[in-house]
Amino acid sequence: MSITRDEVAHLASLSRLDLSDHELDRFAGQLDVIISAVARVQEVAAAGIPPTTHAVEFTNVFRDDVLAGCLGADAALAQAPAAEMGYFKVPKILAED
Amino acid sequence: MDAGSDLTRWTAAQMAAAVAAGEVSAVELTEAHLDRIARIDVQVRAFLYVAGDAALAAARAVDARRAAGEPLRPLAGVPLALKDVFTTIDMPTTCGSKILAGWQPPYDATITRRLRAAGVVILGKTNMDEFAMGSSTENSAFGPSHNPWNLSRVPGGSSGGSAAAVAAYLAALGIGTDTGGSIRQPAAVCGLVGVKPTYGGSSRYGLVAFASSLDTPGPLTRTVLDAALLHEAISGHDPCDSTSLHAPVPPVVTAARNADVAGLRVGVVAEFAGDGYASGVLTRFNEAVELLESLGAKVTEVSCPHFDYALPAYYLIAPSECSSNLARFDAMRYGLRLGDDGMASAEQVMSQTRAAGFGAEVKRRIMLGTYALSSGYYDAYYGKAQQVRTLIAGDFAAAFEQVDVLVSPTTPTTAFPIGERADDPMAMYLADLCTIPCNLAGNAALSVPCGLAPEDGLPVGLQIMAPVLADDRVYRVGAAVEGALGQRRGHPLLEEASGVDEADDAGAEAGR
Numbered sequence: 001m002s003i004t005r006d007e008v009a010h011l012a013s014l015s016r017l018d019l020s021d022h023e024l025d026r027f028a029g030q031l032d033v034i035i036s037a038v039a040r041v042q043e044v045a046a047a048g049i050p051p052t053t054h055a056v057e058f059t060n061v062f063r064d065d066v067l068a069g070c071l072g073a074d075a076a077l078a079q080a081p082a083a084e085m086g087y088f089k090v091p092k093i094l095a096e097d
Numbered sequence: 098m099d100a101g102s103d104l105t106r107w108t109a110a111q112m113a114a115a116v117a118a119g120e121v122s123a124v125e126l127t128e129a130h131l132d133r134i135a136r137i138d139v140q141v142r143a144f145l146y147v148a149g150d151a152a153l154a155a156a157r158a159v160d161a162r163r164a165a166g167e168p169l170r171p172l173a174g175v176p177l178a179l180k181d182v183f184t185t186i187d188m189p190t191t192c193g194s195k196i197l198a199g200w201q202p203p204y205d206a207t208i209t210r211r212l213r214a215a216g217v218v219i220l221g222k223t224n225m226d227e228f229a230m231g232s233s234t235e236n237s238a239f240g241p242s243h244n245p246w247n248l249s250r251v252p253g254g255s256s257g258g259s260a261a262a263v264a265a266y267l268a269a270l271g272i273g274t275d276t277g278g279s280i281r282q283p284a285a286v287c288g289l290v291g292v293k294p295t296y297g298g299s300s301r302y303g304l305v306a307f308a309s310s311l312d313t314p315g316p317l318t319r320t321v322l323d324a325a326l327l328h329e330a331i332s333g334h335d336p337c338d339s340t341s342l343h344a345p346v347p348p349v350v351t352a353a354r355n356a357d358v359a360g361l362r363v364g365v366v367a368e369f370a371g372d373g374y375a376s377g378v379l380t381r382f383n384e385a386v387e388l389l390e391s392l393g394a395k396v397t398e399v400s401c402p403h404f405d406y407a408l409p410a411y412y413l414i415a416p417s418e419c420s421s422n423l424a425r426f427d428a429m430r431y432g433l434r435l436g437d438d439g440m441a442s443a444e445q446v447m448s449q450t451r452a453a454g455f456g457a458e459v460k461r462r463i464m465l466g467t468y469a470l471s472s473g474y475y476d477a478y479y480g481k482a483q484q485v486r487t488l489i490a491g492d493f494a495a496a497f498e499q500v501d502v503l504v505s506p507t508t509p510t511t512a513f514p515i516g517e518r519a520d521d522p523m524a525m526y527l528a529d530l531c532t533i534p535c536n537l538a539g540n541a542a543l544s545v546p547c548g549l550a551p552e553d554g555l556p557v558g559l560q561i562m563a564p565v566l567a568d569d570r571v572y573r574v575g576a577a578v579e580g581a582l583g584q585r586r587g588h589p590l591l592e593e594a595s596g597v598d599e600a601d602d603a604g605a606e607a608g609r
Binding site for chain 2: 003007008011012013014015016017018019020023026027030031033034035037038039040041042043044045046049050051052053054055056058061063071075076078079080081082088090091092093094095
């Protein structure tokens, strides 16, 4: 067993996924199989092998420091679930008391 | 030009030449495809959105430029199917997800912009596995697409909608994205040509991100030359993408026209054969290798010992990047928002929206990535996977000291039945076994049809892999195989596809 149902519930919470009990049951079994399979990377990745983060490595991509166009507020807000006075309107971000 | 009376059967190169010569108008071509979509797409379900008016307006603009004597670009007037993962200012962009249903982006992706500038006519947006996660289009929130060779089979994925559209002659060209094989695998199982260009050769700006270090836009077409023409039209440096390469586009069109493999050193990947491969896939693959030899290529077997670890490494790296990228779908600025009753907190609204808006595969990958990146597991999983990525790039480097290109089957099996792997994520993941190494190392690869598997009569793909920025080599080999097999058969392979009911009233029946 590589992962427990409780651990999956914790991952769901970290991932901001409000999963049902049924989903947690199903995902726990599936993730256990998947994690056991992907753990094979540990067989060959010995210490000292450098990691690769990108297929083709770049460092410090610069551009000329000139003004360019960008989206206006109207365009940026056009698809918002809720907007008010030129701002995104969001649910409360602090809990009661 | 005499290419037959049904315009939709022409190659993109033939269509463009006819438009340029004034033998057919871009509007006629566009109308022929829109008519066919209206008749046939109820069977195939390739499109999520058809932009009839916008397509006709784009076609009229091409015709007007020609009438005014202005020069036309090489693919001007040719109709295209665009994967619904690229932003389009005049069409919705859903990524096959409920969380983005109806989203109208405020800007065009660089790929979209370049297609428009080239005079390519965008017919609409095509179906895909949700956020490009899958190998069958069954993970689309809007239902699966169907394989034109056999409608009960998957068209592959994640770019299955674009592949199904091109294979059913609903569009002459398709654009897909390839993160682990999502262009090459649907190309293989639909009998098409599909190319994953070198990473950074085609822009990711406006491509809704799945795994940023792997995502690569590229062509899905019926011929190698059409793929090369489309490759050239979309490629080249883009200042809006910080990983875009500052390098000339490799001479892919010239390579596709040359199609000469005499003296070329071809390596057969030893690891991609044996158990798990359908016998018909191996039969056709071995024949293709013999064919290359008969055309003058020098064939040897090459071992790439770490390729067996590409799949596990990929299923750590891609989900890790996905868990970070998909955090942007937070129900605050765009897309779905559920449960905002004035009492619920932002965090509750977010969790409820994401649980309802994402499908099962996306949820699995977000949680898998969150696991692999969490403290305590990072070194054992994500860190190890990144080391494997180095080993795989090393295998390629060693192989390309001995040979000019590597070849393998594109997929272990032909198109599988819809539903067969839907509840078995690991079985679904195996569809990308042979395609993933090139995504991890960033090099170019192409899939070209190499015949039908005797046991089921479904297409098999030959994968050709070349070093980073040697994209022209995969076109050279692909065109040689396509030409020789076409000559042997006497007609293009795709003409044997018979899954679509062509009867005039078939669409109307299915639509009722």
